Amino acid sequence: MTRFDRFVEGIDTPVLVVTASHGDVRAGCLVGFSSQVSIDPPRLLVCLSTLNNTYDVARQAELLGVHLLGSGQHDLAERFGAETGDTVDKFAGLPVRDDRDGVVLLDGVPRRLVGRVLDRIPLGDHVGFVLEPLDVEILDDAVPLGLRDAMDIEPGHPRSS
Numbered sequence: 001m002t003r004f005d006r007f008v009e010g011i012d013t014p015v016l017v018v019t020a021s022h023g024d025v026r027a028g029c030l031v032g033f034s035s036q037v038s039i040d041p042p043r044l045l046v047c048l049s050t051l052n053n054t055y056d057v058a059r060q061a062e063l064l065g066v067h068l069l070g071s072g073q074h075d076l077a078e079r080f081g082a083e084t085g086d087t088v089d090k091f092a093g094l095p096v097r098d099d100r101d102g103v104v105l106l107d108g109v110p111r112r113l114v115g116r117v118l119d120r121i122p123l124g125d126h127v128g129f130v131l132e133p134l135d136v137e138i139l140d141d142a143v144p145l146g147l148r149d150a151m152d153i154e155p156g157h158p159r160s161s
């Protein structure tokens with residue numbers, strides 16, 4: 001482990017599930033690299049690995065779904081973080097809502113939003129998607145599942161090609 005790895009190990013943040021759809025194709029993955037990046041106007045940055053199936057769909061999408069998970073939803077984090085849409089339909093059997101313009105939203109999460117993609121910024125092996133929040137739902141007050149709580153999950157997609 002490098003000193004940088006140890007430094008960032010001290011940064012905790014809620015994990016998100018970011019979903020995208022294009023035509024009939026739906027995708028989504030667990031995301032730890034995210035942040036609010038502007039107050040006024042409100043902007044959220046979510047970062048997707050260029051290797052992930054979700055990136056392939058998201059780069060063609062105008063809208064993304066962003067979901068905060070509750071601390072009791074480690075199983076959902078595992079489904080979206082430890083499987084890849086290259087080989088598995090992660091949405092099979094899950095309650096979802098196909099919102100306007102085809103963005104796919106998961107039910108049963110404490111908070112979710114639909115974001116319009118304003119910009120896609122290359123950031124190394126991830127691309128940052130700058131989102132304008134369009135529709136924000138606060139569904140319950142569950143404590144969010146944190147990155148540290150999800151570090152036991154083995155990413156479903158290789159980190160390098």
Ligand SMILES: Cc1cc2nc3c(=O)[nH]c(=O)nc-3n(C[C@H](O)[C@H](O)[C@H](O)COP(=O)(O)O)c2cc1C
Pocket residue numbers: 015027028029030031032033034047048049050051052053054055080081082083084085086126147150151153154155156157158
């Ligand atoms: C704790 C944790 C955090 C992760 N953070 C990100 C992230 O910020 N961005 C990303 O693209 N993938 C991230 N991943 C990896 C993807 O969620 C994982 O490789 C997933 O299987 C990709 O699925 P896909 O190929 O269907 O897109 C993370 C995985 C874990 C376990």
